[in-house]
Amino acid sequence: MSIEQLPAAARIATETALEEAGKRRWLGKSLNRVEDPRFLRGEGRYIDDISLPGMAHAAIVRSPHAHARIVSIDTSKAEALPGVIRVVTGADVQEHAAPLPSFGAGPIVQDLIAIEKVRHFGEAVAAVVAENRYVAEDACDLIEVEYELLPPVIDPFDARAEGAPLVHEALGTNVAYERTFTFGEVDEAFEEAPRKVQSKLRWPRSTGMPMDTNGAIGDYDPGTGEVTIYANSMNFTYFHWLLAGSLQIPAGKLKVVPVAAGGSFGSKFFMHKVPVFAGFLAKLVGKPVKYVEDRVTHIVSNDHAGSDRWYDAELAFDDDGTFRALRIDCVDDYGAYLQFGTGTHGNGLSQIVGPYRIQHVQYALHAVLTNKNQQGAYRGFGAEVSNWMLERLVDMAARELDMDRVEIRRRNLIAADQFPYRTPTGNIYDSGNYQGVLEKILELGEYEKWVAERDKARAEGRHVGIGVVASNERSVFSSTEFWFWFDQPEFTPTASPESASLQIDPTGQIVVTLHSQCLWGNSPETVVSQVVAEEFDVDPASVVVTYADSQHALPGTGPGGSRFTVMVSGAVAGAAAEVKEKIKRIASHKLEASGEDLEFREGGVNVVGSPERKLSLAEIALAAYMFRLDLPPDVDSGLAAQSTYDHPLTTVPSDDRSDLGIFYPFVGHAWHIGVVELDVETGKLEFLHYAAVHDAGTVVNPKTLNGQIIGGTIQGLGTALYEEYLYDDEGRVRNQVFDTYHLPSSMDVPTMTIEHQETPSPYTPYGIKGAGEGGRMLTPAVLSAAIEDALEPYGVRITTLPISAEQIVEWAASR
Amino acid sequence: MTATLTLRVEVNGRAYEREVEPRLTLADFLREDLGLKGVHLACEHGFCGSCNVLVDGEAVRSCLMFAIQAHGRSLLTVESLAGPGGELNELQQAFMEHHALQCGFCTPAMLLTAEEFLRVHPGETDERAIREAISGVTCRCTGYQQIVEAIQSVAAGE
Numbered sequence: 001m002s003i004e005q006l007p008a009a010a011r012i013a014t015e016t017a018l019e020e021a022g023k024r025r026w027l028g029k030s031l032n033r034v035e036d037p038r039f040l041r042g043e044g045r046y047i048d049d050i051s052l053p054g055m056a057h058a059a060i061v062r063s064p065h066a067h068a069r070i071v072s073i074d075t076s077k078a079e080a081l082p083g084v085i086r087v088v089t090g091a092d093v094q095e096h097a098a099p100l101p102s103f104g105a106g107p108i109v110q111d112l113i114a115i116e117k118v119r120h121f122g123e124a125v126a127a128v129v130a131e132n133r134y135v136a137e138d139a140c141d142l143i144e145v146e147y148e149l150l151p152p153v154i155d156p157f158d159a160r161a162e163g164a165p166l167v168h169e170a171l172g173t174n175v176a177y178e179r180t181f182t183f184g185e186v187d188e189a190f191e192e193a194p195r196k197v198q199s200k201l202r203w204p205r206s207t208g209m210p211m212d213t214n215g216a217i218g219d220y221d222p223g224t225g226e227v228t229i230y231a232n233s234m235n236f237t238y239f240h241w242l243l244a245g246s247l248q249i250p251a252g253k254l255k256v257v258p259v260a261a262g263g264s265f266g267s268k269f270f271m272h273k274v275p276v277f278a279g280f281l282a283k284l285v286g287k288p289v290k291y292v293e294d295r296v297t298h299i300v301s302n303d304h305a306g307s308d309r310w311y312d313a314e315l316a317f318d319d320d321g322t323f324r325a326l327r328i329d330c331v332d333d334y335g336a337y338l339q340f341g342t343g344t345h346g347n348g349l350s351q352i353v354g355p356y357r358i359q360h361v362q363y364a365l366h367a368v369l370t371n372k373n374q375q376g377a378y379r380g381f382g383a384e385v386s387n388w389m390l391e392r393l394v395d396m397a398a399r400e401l402d403m404d405r406v407e408i409r410r411r412n413l414i415a416a417d418q419f420p421y422r423t424p425t426g427n428i429y430d431s432g433n434y435q436g437v438l439e440k441i442l443e444l445g446e447y448e449k450w451v452a453e454r455d456k457a458r459a460e461g462r463h464v465g466i467g468v469v470a471s472n473e474r475s476v477f478s479s480t481e482f483w484f485w486f487d488q489p490e491f492t493p494t495a496s497p498e499s500a501s502l503q504i505d506p507t508g509q510i511v512v513t514l515h516s517q518c519l520w521g522n523s524p525e526t527v528v529s530q531v532v533a534e535e536f537d538v539d540p541a542s543v544v545v546t547y548a549d550s551q552h553a554l555p556g557t558g559p560g561g562s563r564f565t566v567m568v569s570g571a572v573a574g575a576a577a578e579v580k581e582k583i584k585r586i587a588s589h590k591l592e593a594s595g596e597d598l599e600f601r602e603g604g605v606n607v608v609g610s611p612e613r614k615l616s617l618a619e620i621a622l623a624a625y626m627f628r629l630d631l632p633p634d635v636d637s638g639l640a641a642q643s644t645y646d647h648p649l650t651t652v653p654s655d656d657r658s659d660l661g662i663f664y665p666f667v668g669h670a671w672h673i674g675v676v677e678l679d680v681e682t683g684k685l686e687f688l689h690y691a692a693v694h695d696a697g698t699v700v701n702p703k704t705l706n707g708q709i710i711g712g713t714i715q716g717l718g719t720a721l722y723e724e725y726l727y728d729d730e731g732r733v734r735n736q737v738f739d740t741y742h743l744p745s746s747m748d749v750p751t752m753t754i755e756h757q758e759t760p761s762p763y764t765p766y767g768i769k770g771a772g773e774g775g776r777m778l779t780p781a782v783l784s785a786a787i788e789d790a791l792e793p794y795g796v797r798i799t800t801l802p803i804s805a806e807q808i809v810e811w812a813a814s815r
Numbered sequence: 816m817t818a819t820l821t822l823r824v825e826v827n828g829r830a831y832e833r834e835v836e837p838r839l840t841l842a843d844f845l846r847e848d849l850g851l852k853g854v855h856l857a858c859e860h861g862f863c864g865s866c867n868v869l870v871d872g873e874a875v876r877s878c879l880m881f882a883i884q885a886h887g888r889s890l891l892t893v894e895s896l897a898g899p900g901g902e903l904n905e906l907q908q909a910f911m912e913h914h915a916l917q918c919g920f921c922t923p924a925m926l927l928t929a930e931e932f933l934r935v936h937p938g939e940t941d942e943r944a945i946r947e948a949i950s951g952v953t954c955r956c957t958g959y960q961q962i963v964e965a966i967q968s969v970a971a972g973e
Binding site: 032033035036037038039040041042043044045046048049134208209210211212213260261262263265294295520521522703704706707710711713714715737738739743744745746747749751752 | 892
């Protein structure tokens with residue numbers, strides 16, 4: 001599909017979506033979540049709540065050094081401890097397991113347990129399986145590991161230097177990957193532009209930090225050779241075959257059973273270490289083995305910490321504030337391994353120009369390895385970082401021109417008649433009305449009032465500041481972002497499908513089976529119930545939602561990149577359409593009416609205009625299952641369908657990568673206004689006001705969408721003010737518990753007011769756009785701007801996160 | 816380590832007598848010995864409050880208490896809140912109406928902590944008071960706003 005073909009189709013689809021929106025019965029309602037009762041009763045069945053008969057427990061010995069050669073391991077004392085079943089080291093892994101999966105370039109091999117050398121503090125060096133966790137941990141203390149210390153590489157700039165110690169000798173360098181993409185005439189634009197701002201910006205490593213850590217239970221059946229793994233991993237159907245590869249078993253012999261996750265935010269996006277541990281140990285000892293991370297383990301070695309970036313970025317613009325070009329150079333400290341490759345930068349390239357008409361972009365990436373834990377996914381997957389970088393530059397440009405921060409943004413917003421809008425990288429923004437959102441936020445955020453209040457407060461010597469920030473929110477990835485970095489990728493996944501099976505059982509009950517684990521605090525069952533209710537006009541609370549295991553699953557990808565609501569709605573709508581068609585054929589046969597004259601109403605089918613000529617779904621279903629001879633002659637028994645929904649709008653990157661193709665096209669838009677007051681004696685920050693307006697296309701459930709927006713916003717607040725993994729010079733994590741890694745508490749956060757605008761996507765089912773990450777795309781920039789504004793008398797420029805209370809006090813005291 | 820002590824404790828209205836290792840935490844006792852899986856462990860250092868249970872009516876971190884320290888006390892866990900047929904109580908219902916939970920992992924502790932607050936401060940709807948009352952329980956999903964609203968609605972008798 002070329003961009004030229006898009007506009008007409010877009011207009012038609014938008015009109016249809018708007019017309020349909022007025023007729024909806026269930027989509028768009030603030031229904032209670034159907035998931036809630038079991039969690040409210042404490043019956044959530046998280047991974048640590050599950051026990052298998054005869055189950056053993058594992059604990060893991062972790063490296064106290066960031067970089068060291070393993071000289072010897074003495075396991076004899078541990079093995080002698082009563083209750084210990086088996087002690088496992090790298091030698092066992094070398095013999096019985098293949099390396100862990102990686103999407104990165106180069107020979108960067110990651111093993112389940114370190115073989116020969118450890119590359120980060122907290123890396124596994126041995127594991128114990130014992131009759132209970134207490135004994136397993138006792139045994140870990142009895143294992144004696146002799147290390148030969150190697151110089152650690154902690155700073156990514158040192159790591160790039162000639163002669164730096166190598167994290168992976170086989171790679172021959174610590175620079176895992178480098179590439180510069182140029183879109184448009186960047187140098188010319190910078191030369192011609194009369195103005196520019198330039199800044200070095202620092203985004204620190206933090207993490208999703210769910211309350212429920214990563215965990216898994218492995219079970220091995222020696223008779224069939226099958227390994228079953230119960231895990232709170234998110235993307236097991238997409239990637240389970242890679243886990244089977246690590247376990248060295250055929251993919252068909254691995255059954256991953258989905259388990260509800262007590263939060264993920266990226267931390268459980270394709271878990272690899274924990275499930276492989278459980279499966280590997282179960283296979284070795286021949287009995288079920290549970291391994292659940294404790295908090296310290298999660299902090300020092302969970303699969304996924306967020307981005308860890310140093311930017312050197314500049315924005316060129318005209319005297320009237322028109323943005324021309326963006327030039328970005330980024331060093332990203334990936335830690336010791338490169339599981340997701342450079343995907344988090346690919347992600348950012350989907351909306352690197354934000355909501356603005358910037359024509360020329362250059363993006364240079366240096367992906368560097370150091371002796372730290374690896375990076376993975378965190379809500380935003382890199383786009384939240386580039387958004388903060390861009391909004392910082394925009395604020396600097398406004399200051400340079402002495403122009404209002406809203407005004408400079410307004411002048412550069414993409415106009416409503418420019419959609420679908422092709423960005424310089426090749427990705428498109430499907431639809432939008434950014435000016436509409438802006439008008440709403442100025443009203444909801446009471447911008448003018450707060451400007452006056454701030455000025456008054458400042459005159460009184462108080463420190464009040466306003467942050468006003470815009471963001472796009474790309475949703476529904478097509479996976480291109482992982483491979484367009486390479487001219488000759490080994491493989492080019494561009495499918496990221498989602499499936500649903502829909503069955504109406506003989507009693508008329510609708511059962512939907514989902515094919516990826518997707519219960520992590522979002523609302524998959526509520527979404528599915530609302531879509532089913534919309535299609536069949538049944539009570540959403542009556543819909544049963546189940547989850548397939550990996551052996552029974554159809555193609556699925558799972559949540560991530562704000563894709564799930566869009567994709568599962570497409571899958572459910574597809575399966576529903578097929579079942580509805582069959583119902584119509586049966587009903588028209590039995591009611592002696594044309595299928596076109598039938599409508600789905602109140603749990604049944606009736607002839608339009610004659611509600612008494614009606615069959616309930618139960619009557620139709622019973623006939624479909626039990627009374628074959630009552631059906632039309634060419635209709636088979638049963639009432640079920642399955643549907644696989646593919647990404648509806650993806651194009652292939654050009655060979656020279658001057659066009660990355662369409663890869664993240666359903667793009668929401670949001671503005672936040674935050675007003676803060678600082679106590680510069682203590683650094684305490686108080687919110688005076690916080691308003692958000694989001695446009696996520698058609699809203700499925702306003703109540704749950706608000707939950708996602710607030711939750712994301714507060715996670716962004718954590719990133720902005722508190723959260724950072726602190727590594728010392730030796731590469732040890734200094735903040736291993738929650739008293740030193742502070743998460744926002746109920747006392748730290750604002751009460752938000754939220755409004756929505758709905759600009760339906762022309763390309764997605766019902767016009768839905770994803771919206772799970774938006775909040776976190778804004779708060780870091782809102783708070784940077786608000787605190788900078790509050791400290792205006794001191795001339796503070798905020799270029800580094802987090803912004804600590806100590807820092808605020810220091811700034812105020814030193815100027 | 817193998818010597819055990821006799822623990823007598825009332826949990827959710829039922830009396831128990833068990834032999835326990837001195838080092839067994841109250842959280843592990845409730846989860847593993849009594850099967851009360853609504854007690855959740857998230858940090859095991861006493862910071863996050865996910866493991867809060869009510870000990871003689873007061874919210875206490877069960878990861879920081881040994882089981883034997885509960886000897887002679889009366890405990891309530893989240894499993895005590897719903898009716899015999901699983902009917903949600905007023906606070907649980909309010910949590911659902913206000914979307915005060917997402918992943919649900921902190922929810923049992925949040926409910927028990929709020930139950931204590933509502934009992935000790937009947938009718939108190941002040942946002943700040945409620946925020947302070949629940950400040951010892953970390954929620955990573957909700958940003959707390961809808962939790963505060965749910966508790967307010969119960970306090971106001973809505």
